[in-house]
Amino acid sequence: MLKLLKRLGVYKTAVLAVVLLVFLQSMADLYLPTLMADIIDNGVVTGDTPYIWKIGGIMLGVTALGAIASVIASYYSSKAAMGLGRDIRRSVFNHVERFSLQEFDQVGTASLITRTTNDITQVQQVVIMLLRMVVSAPIMFVGGLIMAVSKDAKLSLVIVVAMPFLVGAILLIFWKGMPLFAEVQKRLDRLNLVLRENLTGVRVIRAFNREREEKVRLNKANRELTDVSIRVNKVMAGMMPVMMLVMNLTVVGVIWFGGMRIDSGAMQIGDLMAFIQYVMQIMFALVMASVMFVMVPRAAVSARRINEVLEMEPTMQDEGVRKADRERGTLVFDRVTFRYPGAEEPVLSDVSFSAKAGEVTAIIGGTGSGKSTLVNLIPRFYDVSEGRIRVNGVEISDMPQEELRSKLGFVPQKALLFTGSIADNIRFGKENATIEEIEHAARVAQAEEFILGLPGKYESIVEQGGSNLSGGQKQRLSIARALVRKPDIYVFDDSFSALDFKTDAALRKALRSETEQATVMIVAQRVSTVLDADRIIVLEDGKVAGVGTHDQLLEDNAVYREIVESQLSEEEIA
Amino acid sequence: MTNQKQPVRPAGGPGHPGGGNMMMMGEKPKDFKGTFRRLLRYLRPRKQALTAVLLAAILSTVFMIAGPKIMGIAITELFEGAFAKFRGVPGAAIDFERIGNILLLLAGLYLVSSLFNYVQQYIMSGVAQKTVYDLREDVNLKLEKLPLKYYDGKAKGETLSRVTNDIDTIGSTLQQSVTQFITSFVTIIGILIMMLSISPVLTLISLVSLPVSIFAIRPILKRSQKYFADQQRTLGELNGHIEEMYTGHPVVKAFGRERRAVEQFDAVNEELYEAGRKAQFISGIIMPMMFFIGNISYVLISVVGGILVTQRAISIGDIQAFITYTRQFTQPITQTANIANVIQSTVAAAERVFELLDEQEEVAEVTTARLESAKGAVTFEHVDFGYGEELLIRDMDISVEPGQTVAIVGPTGAGKTTLINLLMRFYELNGGVIRIDGLDSRKMSREDLRTTFGMVLQDTWLFNGTIRDNIVYGKPSATEEEIIAASSAAYADHFIRTLPEGYDTVLNEEASNISQGQKQLLTIARAILADPPIMILDEATSSVDTRTEIQIQ
DSSP states (O other), X not given: OHHHHGGGGGGHHHHXXXXXXXXXXXXXXXXXXXXXXXXXXXXXXXXXXXXXXXXXXXXXXXXXXXXXXXXXXXXXXXXXXHHHHHXXXXXXXXXXXXXXXXXXXXXXXXXXXXXXXXXXXXXXXXXXXXXXXXXXXXXXXXXXXXXXXXXXXXXXXHHHHHHHHHHHHHHHHXXXXXXXXXXXXXXXXXXXXXXXXXXXXXXXXXXXXXHHHHHHHHHHHHHHXXXXXXXXXXXXXXXXXXXXXXXXXXXXXXXXXXXXXXXXXXXXXXXXXXXXXXXXHHHHHHHHHHHHHHHHHHHHHHHHHHHHHHHOOOSOOOOOOOOSOSSTTOEEEEEEXXXXXXXXXXXXXXXXXXXXXXXXXXXXXXXXXXXXXXXXXXXXXXXXXXXXXXXXXXXXXXXXXHHHHHTEXXXXXXXXXXXXXXXXXXXXXXXXXXXXXHHHHHHHTTOHHHHHHSTTGGGOEEOGGGTTSOHHHHHHHHHHHHHTTOOSEEEEESTTTTSOHHHHHHHHHHHHHHTTTSEEEEEESOHHHHTTOXXXXXXXXXXXXXXXXXHHHHHHOHHHHHXXXXXXXXXXXX | OTTOOOOOOOOSSSXXXXXXXXXXXXXOOSSHHHHHHHHHHHHGGGHHHHHHHHHHHHHHHHHHHHHHHHHHHHHHHHHHHHHHHHTTOTTOOOOHHHHHXXXXXXXXXXXXXXXXXXXXXXXXXXXXXXXXXXXXXXXXXXXXXXXXXXXXXXXXXXXXXXXXXXXXXXXXIIIIIHHHHHHHHXXXXXXXXXXXXXXXXXXXXXXXXXXXXHHHHHHHHHHHHHHHHHHHHHHHHHHHHHHHHHHTHHHHHHTTOHXXXXXXXXXXXXXXXXXXXXXXXXXXXXXXHXXXXXXXXXXXXXXXXXXXXHTTSSOHHXXXXXXXXXXXXXXXXXXXXXXXXXXXXXXXXXXXXHHHHXXXXXXXXXXXXXXXXXXXXXXXXXXEEOSSSSOSXXXXXXXXXXXXXXXXXXXXXXXXXXXXXXXXXXXXXXXXXXXXXXXXXXGSOHHHHHHTEEEEOSSOOOOSSBHHHHHGGGOTTOOHHHHHHHHHHTTOHHHHHHSTTGGGOBOOTTOTTSOHHHHHHHHHHHHHHHOOSEEEESSTTXXXXXXXXXXXX
């Protein structure tokens, strides 16, 4: 939490202004009882009505001043708090944009989203409250003390005696309460997690007859939450009564000792009344401050989650400076091994191949054999553990990531589209693409027909996540997006799976002429997709089990033959 | 539905951020009276505790209200004595004995008041939390009895919000608002009586400030609502952008669009800042405004009160008492003004929870047949079924012998998954019978029936735990060898070993750290480990390649 609050430093002036203005406002509030004391001592006692009116007028002026100060304070505090929220949001977003897929895997996309949205909002809320209420507490407190001492220093000793009791009681309660608050939050999260799992997994739970265990799990989470909630509320139950009691007893003490001071002529009755009001104001300031303790634990959890993201350093360094322009359209894997940190076995081991412009290289293999991992290494979503990858003849870690990716047309397994028009989505691949280029790309991707069938044609809006398009349509748009780039290397990660065989064939035919100058990498499940590739790489458990054309592999590769046999009928093979 | 990547947005919950309760527009419950009564029923078992709370709250408040008046008497006594002495009345002195007695009484009063206050809050914490516990427990039990039809028909987020946010709302109302209402009510009445008994004129002055503040604050409130709406809208826009850019992260990276993403983000973020700043500013001046008006009445009371004292109409101690009362008056007033809103939103929340509790339950079990260990014969006889009015399956007959493998083929929507729903008795038949080894599936317990099947769904549900935990889900007693054997049979052993922690790799909350195909392999391993007589694969291998698929089979 503190770490995030340090960012308020940027708003030094605003925060300073808030403190100053709140100080002004507090002083105005504190000055009122003094003026009232004047009314009593100089007006009431002598029966001087005009004096009473005059002081009354001054009091109105003072209170107006206080009000103006607090309005301006509100201006600056909202500026600082919202500014802080904006800054944290910006740096988290910027930071996350630098993450490689490895960091995304680690935290989880949904969790990253909540951290960037809800958690930051939560922290921002607390900062607003902090600036609005909590800042005024110590000022009110110190100001009240100063006023009290100036009225009658000796009588202030009563406050000095009472204060340790009050502060001690508050600290004791919070010392006991704070860990409990954190615990409540933890157990609430736990209960929600178990509940969510029960809701989403209901079929599996019932199918495996685990209702009883789940019921026990839920009950346990519920009971644990209830227990700690009761405990925390019981502790907090002491808060208000103790504060009120100390305050009221202090007032009683002030009257008693004040009476003696009056008796000895050291003090006037109006001063005593003002004094009583100071005591109340001081105590209320403390009550206000205690609000903070309820909110801070919640925000602290959010702050920790935000900091976790900010502290996560992208594993990948973007330090390369070379240009990727040595041998256009070539891709080389040189003894590439990749393993997740801490993993027992590598996902890919010792993979080598090289592809030239105009060639199609297909990768085929079982689930978990490492196909997707292999293509994810090309745009440097992950860094290789051993070996090297060269694009256009230059090692990819030697060039800036931006340079590398500008040479690639990547079509991911899941066709991710963005809100905006169809044209916008295709233009995603090339910002300054002309409408002709977009139409051409759509035509090659076999998307033109369905786009022209839409009411708004190229300007039809794609909803969030592309929910208004079919899986096949999304895939074709995602292919068009890569085509419009006219890259040196195309990567298709199982991108034809949602297409029917006819479209698949037509698309690959159209691609041929489009990609004469480029290397094409295709990850595929279907043998029919890879039949006419220049080179098929068969992956088995992360190792290359064979490289060759369809006919060569069918001849001498057992794994490939099994794959083919599992898909094609006898006559198709022959 | 583990792969749905929708961010969890808290539905309901606190309204506008930072707007305070003043701006919360409670939604209206449909049947206020009925729901309210039903909610009271949850409190019935704790009637005694509640009565104690009520009593303690009233006593505490009454004692607290008596305080300033008695303090006023002490001050008047002081003043009279000092005034007489000041004027040189012979023998005049402050009667410290009397004042001492009054102060002792006052101290006692405050002590008792605080004590009752503590007792009240202490008891209430138990009452509130236990009531919430009961409510949650009822919901938990209910969830188990609800038919699959409910789960398939309702958005998970909505049910989740009923169980969490709505119950939370009820809990905090019970914990804080209920006693607050009582004390506020007693305080207002009590203070009014005290004020009137001191001076009707001063009472009028302090009461006038109420309509004035409402009048002054209304236009501000209106403006702020507009700004809050703006803030909400831009926040939604920004969150939408974040969600899109994060889910599309690989594409954004691959096409080098990070900078554009950040630019767009900055633009909306800036807009949000502007809207939020205005909203917070406007809502931030409401309190000062109220304080200002309160201070004006404070000034007026000091002035008019002072004049009244010079005319000997009231005593000086009464002014002190009066000022204290006015200071204590505003808080309960604002609280009561909120009562309607709070009660309304609480009852609305309770209504949503009760709606869930009133959902139709699964048909009760009749267990006249025991199925010890099925051989695996399944027959459908004249089965009719439909999700709604319209029948999807009509007079279907199927017969499967033990050891046979049956494939169900058909286009999307043909009812393949429906057959599985019926077999597992997730849904009830409209007509006909399904027999397992010749026994009517409705005559056996659901547990027996479901133990017979190993089900691998198209939708792979895994929970937030280690891979090992997920595999042993169907058979908690499984040994390490069995786990590895099942994983190997499902062709999952290799990829599990490539993961960072192998079998101890913790799947994150959305299980996004493994691929869809890998998830399916895990669910298959889970089903294999449970070793059921009948195995159902519902497009279980749609994301697994064909060769692995054949090997598994």
